[in-house]
Amino acid sequence: MALYKEQTLRIYNSLTGKKEVFEPLHQGHVGMYVCGPTVYSKVHLGNCRTFMSFDMVYRYLVHLGYRVRYVRNITDAGHLEDDADQGEDKISKKARLEKIEPMEVVQRYTVDFHNILRKFNLLPPSIEPTATGHIVEQIETIKLILQKGYAYEKNGSVYFDVLKFNKDYDYGKLSGRRIEDMIANTRDLAAQDEKNNPQDFALWKRAEPQHIMRWPSPWGEGFPGWHLECTVMSTKYLGETFDIHGGGMDLKFPHHECEIAQAEAGYGKSPVRYWMHANMLTLNGRKMAKSTGNNLLPDEIFSGENEILSKPYSPAVVRFFMMQAHYTSILDLSDEALQAAEKGYHRLMDAMELVEGLPESPASEVEVAQWRQRCYDAMNDDFNSPVLIAQLFEAVRWIHQVSEGKIRLSGEDKLLLGATLNGFVLDVLGLEKAISGSGQGQTLDGVMALLIELRNKARTDKDYTTSDRIRDALGELGIQLKDGKEGTTYSL
Template sequence: MKRYETQELKIYNSIKGEKEVFKPINDGMVGMYVCGPTVYNNVHLGNCRTFISFDLVFRYLKHLGYKIRYVRNITDAGHLENDAEEGEDRIAKKARLEELEPMEIVQKYTIDFHDILSLFNNIPPSIEPTATGHIVEQIEIIKKIIDNGLAYEANGNVYFDVLKYNENNHYGILSGRKIEDLIANTRSLAGQEEKKNPQDFALWKRAEPQHIMRWPSPWGVGFPGWHIECTVMSSKYLGDSFDIHGGGMDLKFPHHECEIAQGKAASGKDPVNYWMHANMLTLNGKKMAKSTGNNILPRELFTGENTNLSKAYAPSVARFFMLQANYRSILDFSDEALQAAEKGFHRLMNAYQDIELLESSASSSFDVKQWKQSCYDAMNDDFNSPILIAQLFEAVKFINSVKAEKARISKADQELLKQTLSDFIFDVLGLEETEEANNDDTEKIDGLVSILIKIRNKARADKDFTTADTVRDQLIEMGIELKDGKDGTTYSLKS
């Protein structure tokens, strides 16, 4: 018997605004599509949180025994600046700035994306298609939408007819926006006079002479709109209707709204049964932005080479921290929160290692079977990882009580406890034991460096600069770099 046959999973469906019991279209099989990155720059932490959230979904569905096809695309063409209808292609712009070919930019930042997600221990998707690899299919589905009377060509551009579609459908069903408001709030852009209605969106764009990325089509040389690629790749690999579509909250409108309209205009079917949206990540209580300096890239997090955090954090610690919040909640990155997560992570890993050392007895003072189901209950409640983690720490408390001889555990419960912790820590949450967790050295390093910082500070106060410099230089040789700031001295570990 598969685990999914005994567990009732509920998913918060964004299109319904409530949790619903999950019932896949095909028994025992799940089709899931997640919008991937536009590969024109290094992947940022906000993106990583989204992909870690859906890695958790992927892992849990696999753990329940479903056969799952997970499709996540690579956008390597058609995504214009500021998600607009006009302007420069993001990849083409980056290629111009770095004086490279667009496909060099794509290759460079796709590799970075894969490397970073690998460090976070994400499982690769089943299929990772690219927009440029599906130009023919995009042209064919646009022709189909035109034939169905819901798109039109104008001067080499093809636009989706939103008002025509809205006569028999609901454009705005996902985002909750009303068509009247969309009409009133439409910005005036160059080329708008070509459209029947200002809110119509591009399926195909005419390529101006300076546009590098271009393909022949029935409407002239051009390139696809950003939204059409996901409709094409999701339907090609998962069918006209599939189970789960995920992405960041910022994609709900217009991207996902347009996907629904395109899919229904092409096939006549609702393309997705369960829409899932991961929320944003902030840093020190503010939106992340390169322009303000309130920003940190994953590699800067792992190396400690940044101005926002006092030290480096292992990828598994950062993953653990992100999973301490539900994927639908806003999560704030801060040094204090990461330090607390790091300590919790080591407590969890150390307790797991200690299970083997426990002395068993004839009976247990902890209902392991009931606790195990509480772990499933947490994940069955819309993949509620923070509640799952809280349940794991109930087991940590029990393990420590057995170690202190304040509780008992039978041999059978000891084995069940270890297997369940392994399932949820490693298979479901996707955590990995770090060197710090294995050696339990983190707090010792903190303490020792703190003592050396005090010695150095006293030497500087006494104007004994030789001693102060010796402490600093010898720490650097050991891979520990001191940082003097207005709030005192901190350190980071060099890889």
């Protein structure tokens, strides 16, 4: 029997502001859409956290036995500077500055995006559509919204009529904004724009002579508005109503608000049952920003080539660090936090390696089945990964106690413990052993074997000053020596 039939998953729905029991539109099947990157620069760490959060959501739904169609788009046109309806296309601007074709920009940074997510062990989505691959569908949707009377054409551009839409629907229901407040805050800008009202947003923009990326349309050459692509691609692949729509908290307004408006105007129904938003990542207590230098790229963390952190950290450690906070909470990255995460990660991995060799007893002194359900309870509570991790470390404590002969574990419970750990650590949290490249792992093993041999000789010679110095110096580097019956081993 599929696990989802015996587990009750609750999701915090940004649209209603409360946790709701998850009931997919079609039993056993889930449709999920997540807003992907605009590929004009290297993917930054905050974006990675969002995609990692929804990778965890995807993994848990699959773990529960759902068949999931996961759609995550690539924005390769139509996203203007400052997320506005004026200014230059972000990809076109990069192409102009670097004197290359826009699609060269798109290719370069799409490859970078995929490479980084692969290092973080993210699963690929079921479908990864692009905005430029769906121009025809976007034009057809604009025609439909015009036909329904919720848009107007002006000078070769088409704008969504927010005030007219708001008479029949509720514009602002996702973000909690009132149209009256929006009007009051934008009244001074009304004369500066060709829109009927400043709240209106572009469905199609006329291309100025210098605009590189352009397509023919019934309204002249131009390009689609940024918000339209997600409405078009999500409904094309998941239907006019689907289960989950995810993205960063910064997209709630205007992007997701506009998505809802476009779908309701075109199809007459609310497009999404559960809206989910991941929160931001800060660095040393401050917002990440290139302009202030308070910024880190993923590869800079992996290589250690930065002036913020004291050492390199593996993708697996960074992923574990991200999983230690709930996806809806602000998470602050710092050297101290990554060091703590690294120790926790290795302690968890070391414990998992011990499970198979644990001694078996006729009866258990720990309740593994109840612990297993507590792991599910954590994830069923809106994907509460930090509570899950706390439960995993409860198992780590048991594993060491059994290994040291302090408590007993039956063979049946040992199998259940190992399977549950593998399921949640590897399949759901998506953690994997850090792999050292270029033979570095073998080199480290060789160096450590030599140091352990020197320390053992010092202890035999009763040169405790030297033996303690070796142990303490390695400890300061994050390498722990463990003396046991089988000899001395080390862990990172």
